[in-house]
Amino acid sequence: xxxxQPVLLWTDLLLFLxxxxxxxxxxxxxxxxxxxxxWRRLARRPAAMAAAVILSAFVAVGLLDSIHFRPLLPTQTxxxxxxxAPETLSLLDQLLRPLREQKEKTYSAPFATHLYxxxxxxxxxxxxxxxxxRLRYGGAHLGDDLGRRGADILLRAVRATGVALxxxxxxxALVAVGLAxxxxxxxxxxxxxxxxxxxxxxxxTMLATFGVLLWLACLAGHWTPEWHIFGTDKVGQxxxxxxxxxxxxxxxxxxxxxxxxxxxxxxxxxxAGYFRGWVDDVIQYLYTTLNSIPGVLLIAAAxxxxxxxxxxxxxxxxxxxxxxxxxxxxMILGITSWTGLCRLLRAETLKLRQMEFVQAAExxxxxxxxxxMRHVLPNVMHIVLITLTLEFSGLVLAEAVLAYVGxxxxxxxxxxxxxxxxxxxxxxxxxxxxxxxxxxxVFMFVLVLAANVFADAVRDAFDPRVA
Amino acid sequence: xxxxxxxxxxxxxxxxIGVNVLIFVLFFAVNTPDDMARLHLGVKHxxxxxxxxxxxxxxxxxxxxxxxxxxxxxRFTDTLFVHRAVPMFAFRFGAxxxxxxxxxxxxxxxxPSLAVAVPVFLIGLLVNITFALILAFFRATYVxxxxxxxxxxxxxxxxxxxxxxxxxxVSKLLHLVPISGYQEGWDAFKFLVxxxxxxxxSGIGSGTRWYRTIFLEEMGKDYVRTARAKGLAEATVLFRHxxxxxxxxxxxxxxxxxxxxxxxxxxLESFFGIPGLGSYTIDAIRQQDFAIVHAMVFLGSVLYIVxxxxxxxxxxxxxxxxxxx
Numbered sequence: 108x109x110x111x112q113p114v115l116l117w118t119d120l121l122l123f124l125x126x127x128x129x130x131x132x133x134x135x136x137x138x139x140x141x142x143x144x145x146w147r148r149l150a151r152r153p154a155a156m157a158a159a160v161i162l163s164a165f166v167a168v169g170l171l172d173s174i175h176f177r178p179l180l181p182t183q184t185x186x187x188x189x190x191x192a193p194e195t196l197s198l199l200d201q202l203l204r205p206l207r208e209q210k211e212k213t214y215s216a217p218f219a220t221h222l223y224x225x226x227x228x229x230x231x232x233x234x235x236x237x238x239x240x241r242l243r244y245g246g247a248h249l250g251d252d253l254g255r256r257g258a259d260i261l262l263r264a265v266r267a268t269g270v271a272l273x274x275x276x277x278x279x280a281l282v283a284v285g286l287a288x289x290x291x292x293x294x295x296x297x298x299x300x301x302x303x304x305x306x307x308x309x310x311x312t313m314l315a316t317f318g319v320l321l322w323l324a325c326l327a328g329h330w331t332p333e334w335h336i337f338g339t340d341k342v343g344q345x346x347x348x349x350x351x352x353x354x355x356x357x358x359x360x361x362x363x364x365x366x367x368x369x370x371x372x373x374x375x376x377x378x379a380g381y382f383r384g385w386v387d388d389v390i391q392y393l394y395t396t397l398n399s400i401p402g403v404l405l406i407a408a409a410x411x412x413x414x415x416x417x418x419x420x421x422x423x424x425x426x427x428x429x430x431x432x433x434x435x436x437x438m439i440l441g442i443t444s445w446t447g448l449c450r451l452l453r454a455e456t457l458k459l460r461q462m463e464f465v466q467a468a469e470x471x472x473x474x475x476x477x478x479x480m481r482h483v484l485p486n487v488m489h490i491v492l493i494t495l496t497l498e499f500s501g502l503v504l505a506e507a508v509l510a511y512v513g514x515x516x517x518x519x520x521x522x523x524x525x526x527x528x529x530x531x532x533x534x535x536x537x538x539x540x541x542x543x544x545x546x547x548x549v550f551m552f553v554l555v556l557a558a559n560v561f562a563d564a565v566r567d568a569f570d571p572r573v574a
Numbered sequence: 575x576x577x578x579x580x581x582x583x584x585x586x587x588x589x590x591i592g593v594n595v596l597i598f599v600l601f602f603a604v605n606t607p608d609d610m611a612r613l614h615l616g617v618k619h620x621x622x623x624x625x626x627x628x629x630x631x632x633x634x635x636x637x638x639x640x641x642x643x644x645x646x647x648x649r650f651t652d653t654l655f656v657h658r659a660v661p662m663f664a665f666r667f668g669a670x671x672x673x674x675x676x677x678x679x680x681x682x683x684x685x686p687s688l689a690v691a692v693p694v695f696l697i698g699l700l701v702n703i704t705f706a707l708i709l710a711f712f713r714a715t716y717v718x719x720x721x722x723x724x725x726x727x728x729x730x731x732x733x734x735x736x737x738x739x740x741x742x743x744v745s746k747l748l749h750l751v752p753i754s755g756y757q758e759g760w761d762a763f764k765f766l767v768x769x770x771x772x773x774x775x776s777g778i779g780s781g782t783r784w785y786r787t788i789f790l791e792e793m794g795k796d797y798v799r800t801a802r803a804k805g806l807a808e809a810t811v812l813f814r815h816x817x818x819x820x821x822x823x824x825x826x827x828x829x830x831x832x833x834x835x836x837x838x839x840x841x842l843e844s845f846f847g848i849p850g851l852g853s854y855t856i857d858a859i860r861q862q863d864f865a866i867v868h869a870m871v872f873l874g875s876v877l878y879i880v881x882x883x884x885x886x887x888x889x890x891x892x893x894x895x896x897x898x899x
């Protein structure tokens with residue numbers, strides 16, 4: 108009997124597929140110097156590697172949130188068939204269990220001890236007073252001794268800083284020893300090299316970024332058990348938890364969108380460039396037509412159609428339905444964005460077709476399908492990667508806009524767009540509910556900024572004009 | 575030149591037909607009128623009679639492409655495709671679900687849309703070119719680096735936050751202009767200042783960075799070196815030589831956007847309560863009014879194709895090196 112029943116959602120499957128493809132590419136690129144050289148160039152840029160560290164933190168959270176399962180219910184009768192809980196959880200949910208389960212009644216500000224809204228409470232028989240009710244979990248460990256609130260927050264921060272410093276020192280020591288081994292010097296000398304920045308990879312920048320992330324994670328880890336560090340939302344859910352859950356949605360929209368349409372873009376783009384003639388005309392017509400439909404409107408139209416279809420689907424669980432809608436949204440976004448990639452691939456294939464190695468393959472009598480697979484495809488893959496990174500940030504931002512228009516991800520799914528959309532309606536309230544917007548802003552900004560910096564570096568590293 | 579334009583116009587026809595068929599299939603074949611009726615009347619407790627009546631009222635009760643009930647040519651003409659999609663080519667959009675004529679709505683709502691979109695476009699272009707020139711002038715200094723960093727940071731902020739931030743700061747804290755709304759005539763000014771400002775500011779990041787790249791690319795060319803070798807001042811080189819040549823890709827890149835200005839900005843108009851085409855579309859999407867969305871998608875495609883054509887023509891006008899054939 109398994110303690111959990113694994114659940115594989117469509118988007119999980121595709122996300123792991125994407126990881127597998129990337130790993131395969133990395134393995135291939137390692138053995139081929141001309142493919143590996145741009146990545147080496149990229150790895151030497153401090154800004155790109157700092158962005159990469161931040162992105163990997165986001166990806167780690169997203170992946171933890173992509174391993175889904177249904178926990179085993181405590182069985183009442185011994186010997187009966189195992190019963191699994193109806194709700195699907197992820198590994199992240201399990202790790203953040205206190206955050207998920209400590210729900211308040213409604214809005215409360217960050218680090219608050221009382222609710223945001225006044226309520227009528229019966230203090231003694233018949234006497235009703237309007238007051239701000241005490242939170243069930245926020246600062247509950249203090250009891251009535253609310254004077255210690257500031258001291259408690261500070262003490263936890265100090266403790267978190269200490270732990271973070273220790274962990275960071277361990278990481279620095281590990282890298283220093285690794286560097287020392289590599290260069291065959293004593294580890295003190297390795298540390299000196301690291302501190303002076305005299306290393307091939309920008310380890311100093313990477314460790315500094317890692318240190319900041321570690322510190323923030325430790326702070327959150329020490330505060331969250333007793334405080335709602337980003338406050339709570341309308342139904343009392345912890346906003347920090349919502350923001351972390353939204354990471355997966357953002358990552359999926361940003362990456363799967365390019366992935367789901369990749370086969371089409373690759374096949375059509377390479378075919379148009381390789382065969383030319385009428386094949387090229389037909390494919391060009393196809394993408395010009397698709398391109399001339401305004402993107403947002405096409406998405407809106409398709410999602411409207413989808414809503415009707417979804418209502419007719421046989422019973423799916425809430426999570427599966429939301430997941431299917433997310434996948435469909437990725438596909439629609441992909442339809443509106445593959446045309447650019449297709450055009451780039453076509454142009455590159457036109458260029459490659461004139462190169463000696465393709466001409467030689469043709470002279471040897473290699474068939475067109477084989478030439479396209481073996482000789483053209485590996486040499487256009489860098490375009491795919493550049494497009495993937497360049498489009499990522501735009502797609503993460505687009506998700507928020509689509510949620511506002513009302514054609515975004517399922518309302519039950521955690522996403523920054525849904526957070527902003529929910530908070531927007533509360534802006535008119537006095538005092539303002541600002542923490543939902545701030546949390547969504549901070550998380551989106553950091554992710555998109557890191558993605559932008561990384562994408563720029565990728566483009567520069569591959570740009571033949573710079574090389 | 576004329577032959578080229580005629581050929582491009584002819585080339586636009588199959589694309590428009592393709593767009594129209596695609597939208598029609600998306601709206602009516604994937605999503606049958608029965609589905610639409612059920613969506614509007616509520617999924618539960620719908621009688622077949624109610625659905626039939628709903629469809630008859632809106633003219634959705636015809637077959638999609640082929641009508642076996644009719645005689646002769648009417649088998650092909652008395653269909654939903656001919657009644658709904660073909661009149662689009664003549665810009666007759668029919669009536670919305672609430673009975674109002676979509677064509678007339680578009681004609682009246684066009685003006686508020688333009689009142690926001692045209693200033694955003696023009697001021698944005700001016701501001702971005704100015705900033706890009708400043709960064710190009712100070713290239714490879716701290717000013718340039720700081721400017722690029724600022725641009726990337728500004729690009730990383732969602733447009734929604736610019737709007738919400740602007741409304742909060744200017745309208746709620748400072749009480750300078752109303753949060754949202756619109757009035758005809760000169761009174762429109764106080765309602766338009768904030769949306770236009772927000773529209774311009776949210777575009778600065780990407781626009782400035784892009785134009786800066788164009789200017790820098792231009793500055794690496796041989797004629798600039800010649801100009802410097804002649805002993806011209808850096809400012810003269812920048813404003814008399816680089817600016818003029820850099821404007822070619824900038825202006826031709828901007829031309830494609832001009833026709834789509836009619837469509838307005840979906841998000842800006844909706845947030846600021848401006849009764850333009852953008853908010854019209856958003857409302858239609860929220861009310862699931864397929865007729866309006868259909869019309870707006872078609873209109874958007876037409877304007878985009880016009881924009882592409884205008885881009886090609888503008889290339890020959892500003893750059894005599896390009897000959898159309």
